[in-house]
Amino acid sequence: PDARARIRSAIHHVMVDEFQDTNLVQRQILFALAHPSEGGRLFAVGDAKQSIYRFRQAQVSVFNQTGQEIEQVTGYAPLPLAHSFRTHEGLLAALNHLFDSLLQPLGVRHESYEARPAPLTPQRPAPPPHAIVPAPVELLLLPGKDDEGDAIRVEEARLLEARWLAERLLALHESKFPVWDKALGKYRPFRFDDAAILFRATTTLPLYEEQFKAAELPYLTVSGRGYYDRPEIQDLIALLTALHSPADDLSLASVLRSPLFSLSDETLYRLRWRMPDDGRAEEPIGYRQALLAPPPTDQAAQVAAASVVLQRLWGMIGRVEVWRLLREAVDMTGYEAAMALNDGRSGRQLNNVRKFLELAREQSSASLMDFLRWVQALRAREAREGEALRDAPEMGAVQLMSVHAAKGLEFPVVAVADLGRRERVGGSRRLLHDPEFGLLCLLRDEQGEWQKPASYQWGEWLHGQMEAAESKRLFYVACTRAADLLLLSGRASNRGTWLADTLAAWEIDAEGQAEELVEQHGFRLRVVRPAPAAPLYHQPSRVTPSESQEVMSVPPLAEPLPALARRRAFPLAQLGGEEENALRPVLYPLAGERSGSVAPHVIGALLLRLLETWEALALPPAALAERLALEARREGLVSAEESREATDRVRPLVGALRRSALYAEVAQARQRYSQLPFTLESPRGALHGSMNLLYQDVEGAWNLIAWEAQWVAPAQRESHAQARQVELACQAMAARQALGVWPQTFLCFLLPQFSVYEYDEAALEESWQTINIE
Incomplete structure (x- = not known):
């Protein structure tokens, strides 16, 4: 109370901008400084329609409820921000009509988490129609089917869309389309840096970039955060820094707090200021010293595990390459699994980690210090390249960015791309x-x-x-970045998308004339429906007549290579949505079985680790116990009791496998490959994964084995195997492409008793043919 009173006494007025992006805790802090009941102290500005940071806990309900509270206290309703000084009259009329429809309540009335429609009043008149831009809004409706009636793949539609966007922007530039310049107070010819192309998600940006390069459209991709500033990469950089400089307590604290070790703030505080006898230290204790003799904490096991891992890594410095150091750290901490679980279906964090390990492997000759310097140089260069956009606008590059990155910005010309993209719906x-x-x-x-x-x-x-509700607000933010011209494009075959909602609001049919000018309620729309095989626009030639006469043909060796669109790569586990179980198998105990202190998923992980190397199954009992103890420590089981329990529970499972006919057959195999990685082309892109076991038996037949470490009741095994059939079909197809024959494919259940399920070849081939990943 004294601190609050002291702070309040020094603050007489509080103004908050962008108040729609406030969360509940921030509002509580704000009200503690200046409560609405204290007249004249609080002034908040915001727009509920632009609240788009729910993933950061910002709640539009906080904004709406605060407005109601202020009205109850003061008797005055919040004043609407009803004037637009950015967008001209013609374009604003179209946007007002669109979002008056889209921002209607999802139910019978507006809830606190919804924004209400509120038309804006333009402060700039509409310019006269231009020869090449007869309407302030242009809609590109990509066809859903080709000339033969077959569905056009999403990737192909995006390539067509990118080509149209490039040609349209090139046409605007060549025709000197006039745009309003606020600084000059007059219209001037369009420049490339007057345009921005906005995306709901940037995962497909490489497809668009390839087409822009081919069309010679200057562009600059603006990422909200560089690769080396991603949290998962910062974790690994901090780890390497702490390994190189053990006395760097800031880096070491970052590592301990990260998902590598997941120590809490309280534990870090106690490590810093508490002695082993729980007495308070007179001076802060270095974290390396504290890990060797830690104080009592609620995370004693995690602290001990962190100490074991870090001591091992410190001991490896100078003896192994940097990438091996990282690989050991990632394996011992389960960091890849943590990233996979955080990712959901996107796979971005896991891919970033693997990319960083690959970068380290490419620099295998560098010392740890040299590698850190190299990364720092790359990071600095990445930052400078990002700043170049603001420092040198005369470069004239179209800006590619996410809608979130465009928040607060404005551009004379805005294209909102890929409107037919389905909203991503993750699993439960x-x-x-x-x-x-x-x-x-x-x-x-x-x-x-x-x-x-x-x-x-x-x-x-x-x-x-x-x-x-937030999806509607995100679309509002995207469209209202435009001042003079708005381009909307996407495939119109999907329901429940921004494009479908837009067509419904403006009462436009997805099919119709190739090009038409639609008169609406006080505004005009230009609608373009390109034919699948026809060129969308004739791109203006930028070759002078004299040059075209001098160069009549291109020598064969000077012919440019065709631009190949980058194929999207993603984990095979996305097919079935079971990536979490695939990474961390969960073992369900038998009825009446005593549940030990070791988590079931750790038992499953130990078993799968052992099966990664087939030869480990043939180890004598003592060597097998030693190997299991090593794997147990890698899974974080640092106490002798936990390690012994894990070993005792895994050993009978290994014994059951050894006694099986499968073990005898694999032991005599002509060829055998464990954890065999593969990449497989699919209708959507490149699938990547690994086969648990592929071997050629004594008769020359190839066999594919997948392990199932979950506890599955005998009555449920067939249905469980069917649930994994698509995954196994992809693995079998990858083997077929490499070997020329379909392998016999099996799913081996390890719990509660060993059994084998064999897949039918025809069923696998049918599953492969019916894959549709979009």
């Missing part, structure tokens, strides 16, 4: 949290399967409503 998360409904979780039933209780189902529905 174990935990749901939001101030509106609190903390909810899935529960296991008697068979160990995850189930959704009624409270979770309600929270999941409400979460979906909030996401749908």
Whole structure:
């Protein structure tokens, strides 16, 4: 109370901008400094329609409820921000009409998490129509089917869209389309840096970049955060820094707090200021010293595991390459699994980690210090390249960025691309949290399967409503970045997309004339529906007549190579949505079985680690126990009791496998490959994964084995195998492409007793043919 009173006494007025991006805790802090009941102290500015940071806990309900509280206290309703000084009258009329429709309530009335429609009044008149731009809004409706009636792949549609955007912007530049310059107070010819292309998600940007390069459209991709500033990369850089300089307590604290070790703030504080006898230290203790003689904490096991891992890594410095050091750290901490679980279906964090390991491998000759210097140089260069956009606008490059990155910016010409993109819907998360409904979780039933209780189902529905409401606001932010011309493009075959909502609001059919000018309620729209095989626009030639006469043909060796669109690569586990179980198998105990202190998923991980090297199964008992103890430590089991329990529980599982006919057959195999990585081309892009075991038996037949370390009841094994059939079909197809024959494909259940399920070759081939990943 004294501190609050002291701070309040020094602050007489508080002004908050962008108040729509405030969360509940921030509002509590704000109200502690200047409560609405204290007249004249608080002034907040914001627009509920531009609240788009729910993933950062910003709640539009906070903005709406605060407005209601202020009205109750003062008797005055919040003043709307009703004037637009950016967008001209013609374009604003179109946007007002569009979002008056889109921002209608999802239910019977507007909820606190929804923004209400509020038309804007233009402060700039519409310019006269231009010869090449007859309307302030242009819609490109890409066809969903080709000339033969077959569905056009999403990737192909995006390539067509990118080509249209490039040719349209080149045409605007060549025709000197006039745009309003605020600084000059007059119209001037369009420059490339007057345009921005916005994306809901940037995962498909490489497709567009390739087409822009081919069309010679100058562009600059603006990322909100560089690769080396990604949290997962910062974790690994901090780890290497701490290994190089053990006395660097800031880096070491970052590592301990990161998902590598997941120590809490309280544990870090106690390590810093508490002695082993729990007495307070007179001076701060270095973290390396504290790990060797830690004080009592609530995370004693995690602290001990961190100490074991770091001591081992420090001992490896100078003896192994940097990439081996990183590989050991990642394996011992389970960091890749943590990133995979954080990623959901995107795979971005996991791919970033693997890319960093590959970069380290490419620099295998560098010392740890040299590698850190090399990374620092790359990071600095990345930052300078990002700043070049602001420092040198005369470069004249079209800016590519996400809608979130464009928040607060404005451009004379804005293109919102890929409007036909479906909103990503992830699988059920174990935990749901939001101030509106609190903390909810899935529960296991008697068979160990995850189930959704009624409270979770309600929270999941409400979460979906909030996401749908924010999706509308995100589209509003994207469209209102434009001052003179708005280009909207996408494939019109998908429902529940921004494009589908736009067509419904403006009452435009997806099919119709190749090009038409539509008169609406006080505004005009230009609609373009290109034929699948026809060129969208004739790109103006930039070759002078004299040059064209001198060069009549191109020598064969000077012919440019065709531009190949980058194929998207993603984990095979995305097919079935079971990436979490694939990375961390969960073992469900038998009824009446004593559950030990070692987590079931650790037992499963130990078993799968052992099976990665087939020869390990043939080890004598003492060597096998030693190997299991080593793997147990890598899984974080540092106590002798935990290690012994894990070994005792895995040993009989290994024995059952050794006694099987499969073991005898594999032992006599002509060729055998464990954890064999592969890449497989699919209709969507490149699938990548690994085969648990591929071997050629004594008769020359090839066999593909997948391990199943989950506990599956005998009655459920067939249905479980069917659930993994698509995954196994992809593995079998990859083997077929390499070998020329379909391998016999098996799923081996390890718990509660060993058994083998054989897949039918025809069923696998049918599953492969029916894959549709979009």
